[in-house]
Amino acid sequence: MADHSPLIEVKNLKKYFKVPSGMNHAVDEVSFEICRGQTLGVVGESGCGKSTLGRTIIRLLEATDGNVYLHGEDITHVKGHQLKQAREKMQIVFQDPYSSLNPRLRIESTIMEPLKYSGRYSSKKKMREEANRLMELVGIDERLRQSFPHELDGGRRQRVGIARALALHPDFVVCDEPVSALDVSIQAQVLNLLMDLQEQMGMAYMFVTHDLSVVRHIANDILVMYLGQAVEKAPTEELFHRTLHPYTKALLSAIPSTDIHKPMQRIRLKGEITSPINPKPGCRFAARCPYAAEQCRQPQQLTEILPDHFVKCCRCREINGL
């Protein structure tokens, strides 16, 4: 199903924010690619730049440096008509279904918005038909089309958000923690909907989350971020079975175990997350890493330790006995 020319390619993407005390390195030198029909899960703790990464890729934020290629075309700094075209191919599903819908627009109008701005539809009637088709696609009852967002529950609202994102048949969708604001019972429904839609329409997802069980369920590859940097990237099962980076190990050890014969062996990290403002060169995790050594102060490279398994840690081989 998946052809192997990357649909979206991110190269050394950087996004810095100017803050009073210096530069906040929210995203620093992140690179990856996603093929058609594939899902990349991006995990990391709060404030590590996952959401900023997604927003920068789809051009809601302007990249400081680096490039984003969509279908091989550099879209990092395109403007006007080209930007409009690029945005139609890249969409986003937001985390909070309460603030991501305009409270004054009816469901149908919200879904019709992208159709209207695209200028592809000649009449309101056709737009309405398409909106109804989309509502059916994401499983919103037709009777709700004249409702306002606050009259819907979280799951339905998120479905509206998904319908809006899919309205123009994008190739790439950033899912910015789309289920973290939902009840557990609804989470599964929305996740399955997203996976079904991917199967039908063949989109690529970048799935941002801090929920590791969710990402295991949905992603083909996983990118682990720490303080704006990618620290480990591998196919999902590989990452879960052969975790190489000390941070990822700590992160995965926090997943509760359901097997009473295998109690959790939690790796507890000491200290606070270091500030992303004007970070020192070298490994950003070093301050909390149990294996930190002198060479960790040197700038680190994301290297392919095992096939398809990239790690940003100079002591990786040593620690894991490879």
Place this chain on the structure above:
Amino acid sequence: MKKTEKTTYSLDFMRRLLKGWSSRLGFILLALIILLCLFGPFLSPYGVNDIDLQNMYTGPCMAHWFGCDAMGRDILTRLLYGGRYSLLLGLSSALLAAVLGIIFGVVAGYFGGKIEAFIMRFMDIWSALPGMLLCIMISAFMGAGFFATVIALTVGNIPGGVRMTRGQVLAERKKEYIEAAESINGSKMAIMFRHLLPNVVQPMIIITTMSIGSMITMAASLSYIGLGIQPPTPEWGAMLADGRVYIRNYPFLITFPGLAIALTVLALNLLGDGLRDALDPKLRD
């Protein structure tokens, strides 16, 4: 199909507007005042500017329900006729100020940066001048008359609206639905006026309905110093100002225009509250 949806929406809106007793009272009161001002003068046996020196300062009686003023003119007739000017002045200047305030506020809040700094600093300078002084300056510059008065009243009320709206926009534009509108290629105009505007106007609606009353009294001050609507054309504020001198001997001279203004402001405030609730989709049952 579409037609019926539209009508049911406006019907629904009216139903919600008139649901509470207070907004219903405000609506009825305002409708009554407007109707009286429109048709009242035709029913009166007296002319607006008919001087009757035998009836100077006549108190309320059967022939002159609200009494007569210093030139024997029937106060009720003048009140009804003058209401047209007062209401129109108050409404149009409050609305104009609100519209301009909202537009500048949304633009400043949405764009931020230099545009915002320019608009806001300009508004700072603007509001540093006392409103009344600004009014007098503009009236003096543009001359008397209805249109000039509307402009004079409007100008002093713009900065408050801009500030208010900008604050609302700053809170609203961080929400994800604005980002969503951007990601689906919504134009700046669409984002500002389709997405932001409906979510920030609520407080302005209240402020506007309340400011109508103060506009009417401000128009009165203008006519008092010889600007604004010119005598002998009656206008509530001007009537109030005229009668002020005789407040001890003939209190009815100011009682009735005062009551008219107070009732109008009350009606507008009640209606304004109802309007805010009716426009909020979250309060729909």
